[in-house]
Amino acid sequence: MIRLDNLLYAVQPRATRQVVHIPPSWVDRQIGPVVVDSREVTPGSLFVALTGERTDGHLYLPDVVERGAAAALVSPAKLAALAPDWSAVARPWRLIEPSDGSALATVPPEACLFIAVDDPLCALQRAAVYHRRMFTPTVIGITGSVGKTSTKEVVAAVISQRLRTLKSQRSFNSDITLPATLLGLTADHQVAVLEMGMWAAGEIRFLAALARPHIGIVTNVGPSHLERLGSIEAIANAKAELPESLPPDGWCILNADDPRVAAMAKRTPAHVVTYGFAPHADVRAVEVISHGLYGIELTVSYQGEQHHLQTPLIGRHHAYTTLAAIAAALVVGLDWEAIAAGLRDPGERLRLRVVNGQQGVTIIDDTYNAAPLSTIAALEVLAETPGRRIAVLGEMLELGSATEEGHRQVGAAAARTADLLVAVGRQAQTVAAAARAAGMAEAQVIVCADNDAAIDRLRSLIQAGDCLLVKGSRGVQMETIVTALQG
Template sequence: MIRLDNLLYGVQPRATRQAVVVPPPWDGRLIGPVVTDSREVTPGSLFVALAGERTDGHRFLPDVVARGAAAALVSPVTLAALAPDLAAAARPWRLIEPTESALLANVPPEACLLIAVDDPLQALQRAAVYHRRMFTPTVIGITGSVGKTSTKEVVAAVVSQRLRTLKSQRSFNSDVTLPATLLGLTADHQVAVLEMGMWAAGEIRFLAALARPHIGIVTNVGPSHLERLGSIEAIANAKAELPESLPAEGWCILNADDPRVAAMATRTPARVLTYGYAPHADVRVTDVISYGLYGIELTVVYQGAQHRLRTPLIGKHHAYTALAAIAAGLVLGLDWEAIAAGLRAPGEQLRLRVVQSQTGVTIIDDTYNAAPLSTIAALNVLAETPGRRIAVLGEMLELGAATEEGHRQVGAAAAQTADWLVAVGRQAQTMAEAALAAGMPPDRVAICPDNESAIDLLNQMIRSGDCLLIKGSRGVQMETIVAALQA
């Protein structure tokens, strides 16, 4: 939430900002949360009219006004071109320049304010920077090729045991959604846990300039986004923008088991704390026991003392998630009781979830996204489950030159962890061939060209007691398979 006067001041270009004095009854008005999808508008929201690949948010302003938005950031030129029917909106509205706050005295308090700006996205980012500078939370930035959202959730669960914490919702990690999260800061927040993603070099540095993190966590470097950045080295350089942006009095928390991440210790002015299995890791795990779908137990050594911890996180690979959260808790001065409590309650937004179908089938739903590393980790989870283990694997996107090799790695891993492989989509043949070459019997490998054919096949083959892993990149929408099987 942001006060209207701060919003009107913050959206202005910094070099030409003019003072804002909001008259009654608008003074003190709080606006938020920030949304960019008109379908998510609720009374009091701030809508940001963005131009997308397929449409433009200005087209939906009549609906935004009708749904009760308190304000919207708009381009007057685009507004005139794309929303001519706004005059017939079901609720009063007023187009206003940020410097025209005095005119609000004549605007009914129930009206939706359309705030005219040069560029809605840049105005949102300027407002976020201004709002961020009004508060003094410890900001934790998290990046990496895989595991950002899970790490963010568990870090927030740990630090919130002792400190009032704001966290990114869902996977809000872009130049649009991170500023939206920053506008949720209040004076009550002691910590903000923010996920930072990237599509190109320079983006994490830009996000860090917006958020000004004190603590940075880098989980790993892998081939995700290889198609855009061209090489693993370029991806590592992009991720290193977070450590490079930290202050000298801050902390850089690095995965000691990933050589490219560990090397970032030389690229940050901040103090460094490492985690992992490596003997030289500062926060070191020495033993992990998996209880299948019921979580893991791990022994952690820090400064010579051992700590036995339990978490409902599924799969041994989540030892890294837990370690990153432990490290964050330690640099913030949390005691081990609080850390253990946080690990037992890792939040509700973890992407891998276990659901039961009406026919008695257990579904491991990991459909949000996929890369070779995360898919092989999910297959290892499947290997620890009872019943017939069926891996339903879709295409992994944005791997560039590593596309074929990545799908071969996954196919080979499926042969070692699953009883059946149902390969779906354009790379199904590659995964199937690798599984066969690794020893999976031909009658246990199926190729489906699309999700619909996979649903048809699975409805014929599955039976009560089976366990299915369903995973693929976000763009191939494997969640439709989960929904069909649940029904």
């Protein structure tokens, strides 16, 4: 939430900002939360009218007004050019210049304010920078090729045991959604846990400039986004922008088991804490025991002492998620009792979830996204489940030159972990061929051209006691398979 007078000041270009004087009746008006999708507008929201590849937020302003938004950041030129249909809108609205607070004297209090800006996205980012500087939370930034959202959720769950914590919603990690999260800061927040993603070099550095993190966590470096950045080295350099952006009195938390991440210790001015299984890791997993779909328990060594912990997080790979959260908690001064409590109840469900399917089957739904590393980790979870294990694997996108090799790695892993493989989509033959080459029998490998074909085949194949893992990149919509097979 942000006060209206602060918002009007903050969205102006810094070089020409003017102090805004508004009528007393408007002084205490609070605006927020920030939304960029008109369907998510609730009473009091701040809508940002963005121009995208397929549509323009200015077209939906009538709906935004009707849904009760308090204000919207708009481009007057876009508003005039697109001319949205106002014929069915009963609620008043007014277009105002952000520097002219006196104009509010003639605006009815129930009106939606259209705040005229040069560029709605740039105005949102300016507002986020201004709002961030009003508060002094410890900001924790998290990046990595995979595991960002899971790590963010667990870090926030643990730290909130002792400190009032703001966290990014969903996977809000872009130049649009991170500023929206920052505008949710209040004086009550002691910590903010923010996910930082990237599409190109320089973007994490930009996000860090907005958020000003004191603590940075890098989970790993892998071939996700290889199609855009061109090489693993370029991806590592992009992820290293977070460690490089930390202050000298900050803390950089690095995965000791990933050589590219561990090397970032030389690129940060901050203090370094490492985590992993390596003997030299500061926060080290001595032993991990998986209980399949019932979570993991692990013994962690830190400063010569060992601590036994349990979490409902599914899969051995979540030992890394857990260790990163422990390291962050220790840096901000939490005790082991709080750490253990936070790990036992990590709050909102993470991306991997277990649902009941038709005919008495269990479905492991890990359809949010996919890369070779995360898919192999999910297959290892499948391997620990009882019953007949069926891997339903879709295409992994944005791997660039690593596309063929990445899908071959996943096919070979499926042969080690699954009883049946259902490979779906354009890379299905590559996955299937690798599984056969790794020893999977022909009868155990099924190739489907698309999701609909996979659904039809699975409906005739599944039986009580089966466990299905469904995973693929976001763009191939593997969640439709889960929906079709749910009980």
